[in-house]
Amino acid sequence: MKHLIEVEFCALESQKTFDLLLRKLKKEGRLKRKSKRLSVMFFDTIKGVDYDIRVRTKGDGAEIVVKKGGYSSHRRIEFGQDILRGQVVGMVKLLSLFGFQCKIGERENTIFVLPGGSEATLVKARSMFYIEIERLSLPKNISKARKEVLDWFEYFGLEPIRSEKVFLCLCKKLSKVADWNFYGREKDFKKLERILKKY
Numbered sequence: 001m002k003h004l005i006e007v008e009f010c011a012l013e014s015q016k017t018f019d020l021l022l023r024k025l026k027k028e029g030r031l032k033r034k035s036k037r038l039s040v041m042f043f044d045t046i047k048g049v050d051y052d053i054r055v056r057t058k059g060d061g062a063e064i065v066v067k068k069g070g071y072s073s074h075r076r077i078e079f080g081q082d083i084l085r086g087q088v089v090g091m092v093k094l095l096s097l098f099g100f101q102c103k104i105g106e107r108e109n110t111i112f113v114l115p116g117g118s119e120a121t122l123v124k125a126r127s128m129f130y131i132e133i134e135r136l137s138l139p140k141n142i143s144k145a146r147k148e149v150l151d152w153f154e155y156f157g158l159e160p161i162r163s164e165k166v167f168l169c170l171c172k173k174l175s176k177v178a179d180w181n182f183y184g185r186e187k188d189f190k191k192l193e194r195i196l197k198k199y
Helices: 015-028 085-096 139-155 164-177 186-196
Strands: 004-013 030-046 049-058 061-068 075-083 101-113 119-125 128-137 179-181
Touching: 004 015, 004 139, 004 164, 015 101, 015 119, 015 128, 030 085, 030 186, 049 075, 049 085, 061 085, 075 085, 085 186, 101 186, 128 139, 128 164, 164 179
Parallel strands: none
Antiparallel strands: 004 075, 004 128, 030 049, 030 101, 049 061, 061 075, 101 119, 101 179, 119 128
16 A cells, blocks of 8 residues: 655744735645644654654544654654544544653644645634645655645745754744643643534
């Protein structure tokens, strides 16, 4: 079975540039969906390889997504599996047994499909705003997919984050401004169950 590679870059935006981008994307792309998403994110390194595992809401259901590769990498292996909304808490309990670092984030996403097939997601995380442009690709087409994604950044006049240091600074800022640490305690699960009802 061939795994798809997620070719993705992102850029931090302000409220003003975010609104300008929204207008441009409405003109250039096709609105795929708007959504509010709750994500329980697990992070760890196993045998020198970074893993990012997410249990997150998806429409009326939910999904588990595993991303394998450097957290700031622009080409990670990604695989997802749909689950029922009622299975979210149980899956979080299961994954919590591994002792991975975990945090919970809430996002408002506006997703556009761009000509050629790339997807652009405008993300609001409380007072923070950023854009992700990505394309799923077979390993043999990575170079082509990367060029397509970066061409879109250039077209929109955006500077994608390319360095690990800058990317990790963005993650730390998100952790401080928009996310909360999850330790698997009883009160953490009660908070998760309470917030999940909003989604």
